[in-house]
Amino acid sequence: MSRLAIIGGTGLSKLVNLENVSKRVVKTPYGEPSSAVTLGRLNGVDVVFMARHGYGHTIPPHRINYRANMWALKEVGITDVVAVAAVGSINHAMSPANLVLPDQLIDYTWGRASTYFEDDLETVTHIDFTSPYSASLRDKIKRAMSQADIPVLDKAVYGCTQGPRLETAAEIRRLERDGCDLVGMTGMPEAALARELGLSYACCALVVNWAAGLEGDEISMHDIEGFAKEGMCKVEQLLKALVYEMGVTVDV
Numbered sequence: 001m002s003r004l005a006i007i008g009g010t011g012l013s014k015l016v017n018l019e020n021v022s023k024r025v026v027k028t029p030y031g032e033p034s035s036a037v038t039l040g041r042l043n044g045v046d047v048v049f050m051a052r053h054g055y056g057h058t059i060p061p062h063r064i065n066y067r068a069n070m071w072a073l074k075e076v077g078i079t080d081v082v083a084v085a086a087v088g089s090i091n092h093a094m095s096p097a098n099l100v101l102p103d104q105l106i107d108y109t110w111g112r113a114s115t116y117f118e119d120d121l122e123t124v125t126h127i128d129f130t131s132p133y134s135a136s137l138r139d140k141i142k143r144a145m146s147q148a149d150i151p152v153l154d155k156a157v158y159g160c161t162q163g164p165r166l167e168t169a170a171e172i173r174r175l176e177r178d179g180c181d182l183v184g185m186t187g188m189p190e191a192a193l194a195r196e197l198g199l200s201y202a203c204c205a206l207v208v209n210w211a212a213g214l215e216g217d218e219i220s221m222h223d224i225e226g227f228a229k230e231g232m233c234k235v236e237q238l239l240k241a242l243v244y245e246m247g248v249t250v251d252v
């Protein structure tokens with residue numbers, strides 16, 4: 001039986017349509033998660049929500065305790081994770097306010113605690129990460145996008161930068177040469193930790209700005225907030241369609 005968790009990023013620190021809400025504080029061997037996990041029902045289906053940056057949006061991307069977050073989700077029994085993340089776009093076909101389902105990633109982060117497999121090992125473990133996102137969960141999200149009349153943009157490489165600053169124009173040109181379509185700060189090590197824990201994980205990226213140097217001389221926070229607001233309505237619609245989709249197609 002599948003059980004879905006939604007990780008909310010910038011612009012999504014709670015789910016508005018969640019009913020029967022309760023919170024659970026989960027202790028982990030890796031310290032404190034960003035927030036208590038929220039349990040509730042979305043469209044009649046039990047889901048779990050976590051605010052990646054904390055409920056007050058106070059934890060910057062490089063300070064998030066990704067290990068504790070993913071551990072806490074596993075601990076409350078979830079099997080699938082939809083990670084909602086605000087991103088900048090490097091690809092002109094992916095304009096602000098669009099949702100994109102990346103199928104690949106490149107990790108440019110450094111110094112983040114990025115594995116569970118480092119202490120007290122009986123053997124060294126290397127997870128397969130050829131395809132960083134779960135194909136079956138992506139298929140469900142794609143069907144939900146179609147149901148919700150959201151254009152399905154599902155071929156994209158997500159470049160994960162360290163932050164918290166935005167990139168220089170030259171850094172974005174490098175990411176473009178590397179083949180990145182999107183740039184964000186929170187996709188890693190989250191995706192790899194999910195794989196280490198055996199969770200199905202997919203990223204639902206909301207484009208909130210053109211990446212540095214693509215349009216104009218600087219990036220406006222005001223514009224980012226506007227696109228985040230506009231896009232999050234689409235995210236809410238998508239999640240409603242997704243839980244319905246998962247509710248009717250889950251393996252029993």
Ligand code: HPA
Nearest residue numbers: 086087088183184185211
């Ligand atoms: N760069 C990195 N992370 C981001 C951006 C960006 O332009 N926009 C939203 N998250």
